[in-house]
Amino acid sequence: MPSPSNRCHDQGLISFPTSASTRTAGVKQLQASEVWVDSLSSCLKNSKPPPGVNTGNKTNVMEKYLFHLAFENGRTDDYITEKLWMEFHAGTIPVVLGSNNIKEHIGSIHGVIYVDDFASTQYLAEYLIKVSNNQTLYESYHVWRNEPYPEKFLENSNFTLVHSSCCTCRWVYARKYGFGWNHDKQSIEPVALSRETCLESHAMMSPGVETWWDDSGSKLCRLTLTPLKFLRATSFCAVENNAIATSRIGSGNLIQSLWSHDGVTDIYVEGQATTTHVLRMQFPLSHDSITFLDPYTACIQNKTSRISLAFNVKVIGAFNLQSNLTVNMVEIALYPDKLPSRIRIIVEDEDRFHKGALEQHTYYGGIMREDVMITPELFALEPTLLETY
Known part of the structure; x- marks a missing residue:
């Protein structure tokens, strides 16, 4: 590190290009002290740039001075402009007045002089003069350049890489x-909750626990699932994307197909039924709210996660929500005249960054929900329309 005498412009120790009235008072007080402050801009201008300096390059100006006043135009937390980082790059010592929590961002780097550490401008001026006349003290503010960065600094700044x-x-x-x-x-x-679709004894166990019930009697009667098509075994995790597991629901003619794709789990129910069947899905998710985002979508969410069940049939009372402290259960009634039916389970992280996001679909959730509403169109070509050449 060059000695202070080699780094000091012959007209002053500090440069300060400022134009904000909220910070000019402090500069005037320093200019009135024994510290000479070069102000190179139109505001408080009292000096010309050092010879050969390109004033359009701020870093080039800063590197000619021992110190540079990084006085921000506001004292808001986390508000740190390019001044500080340019000064670090230039090799000068920043004299900072600005964000109240700036030390949280810089961590333990000993390379900054904080105005707030001094009881008055006079004390600050005396310390700047002391540092400028003591090479060992001055260079102590640059030791950090050859040391590992503090972990707190890396946490806040690594994303800039x-x-x-x-x-x-x-x-x-x-x-x-x-x-x-x-x-x-x-x-x-990855999202906080697993999106993997897992089966056990041919029934879904993740992302929710699946059970089927017959609602024909005075109370619900649980039904068993009989596999019609095996994936690999009766139990395994995770179901491969687009691999389909097909099972018979109970002893009737109702068939369920289950598959995973694009981070969601789909359940497709087809066939003929004479009674109402109920699908229960239990989710081990503590919740802040259980609600309906729209007539087709039931939603369970807390501060971290959201699980949505999108149903392609708009039926009043088709959804029934039940919950306790540890388990949330959604019941979906499948009426005989509403078959075939399609149900999609959508697992996401909660969006608490944008105002109002808890009451609406995310972009991903909206796309996945809309896709459930689309009924594929089938086209058939009559043989009589074919021409023989």
């Missing part, structure tokens, strides 16, 4: 496919 365009691309991908998003690291993460 990835270009902002890449961060944006990752965020869009996470929103589109409903993945989790780490705001601190600006990176994609």
Whole structure:
């Protein structure tokens, strides 16, 4: 590190290009003290730039001075502009007045002089003069450059190692496919709850526990699932994407097909029935609310996660929600005249970043829900329309 005498412009120890009235008072007080402050902009201008300095390059200006006043135009928490980082890059010592929690962002880096640490401008001025005349003390503010960064600093700053365009691309991908998003690291993460579709004795056990019931009598009667098509075994996890498990519900003609794709689990029920069947889905999710996002979608959510059940049939009373402290249960009534029916389980992280997000579908959830509403169109070509050449 060059000695202070080699780093000090001959007209002053400090440069301060400012224009905000809220911070000019402090600069005037320093200018009135024994510290000489070069102000190079139109506000409080009292000096010309050092010879050969490109004033359009702020870093080039800063590196000619021992100190640079990083006085922000506000004292809001987390508000830290480019001034501080440019000063670190230039090799000068930042003299900071701004965010009240700036030390939380910088961590234990001993490379900043904080205005708030001094009882008055006079004490600050005396300390700046002391540092400028003591090479050992001055260089102590630059020792951090050759040491590992503090963990707190890395936690707050590591995401800057990835270009902002890449961060944006990752965020869009996470929103589109409903993945989790780490705001601190600006990176994609798995959702908090598992999306894996798992079977045990041919019934779904994850992401929810599935049971079927017959509602023909005075009380519900539990039905068994008899496999019509095996995937690999009676129990395994996870069901491969687009692999279909097909089972008979009870002893009737109602058939269930279950498969996993795009992070969701689909249940398709077809066939003929003379009585109402009830599908119960239990989710081990403590909740803040159980609600309906729309007439087709029941939603269980807490501060971390959301599980939605989208039904392609709009039926008043088709959904019945029950809950206790540890288990949330959704009942879906499948009426004989509403078959075939399609049910989709959508597992997401909760969005508490955007106002009002708890009361509406996310982008991913909305797309997955709308897809359930679409009935595939089938086209058949009559043989009589075919021409023989």
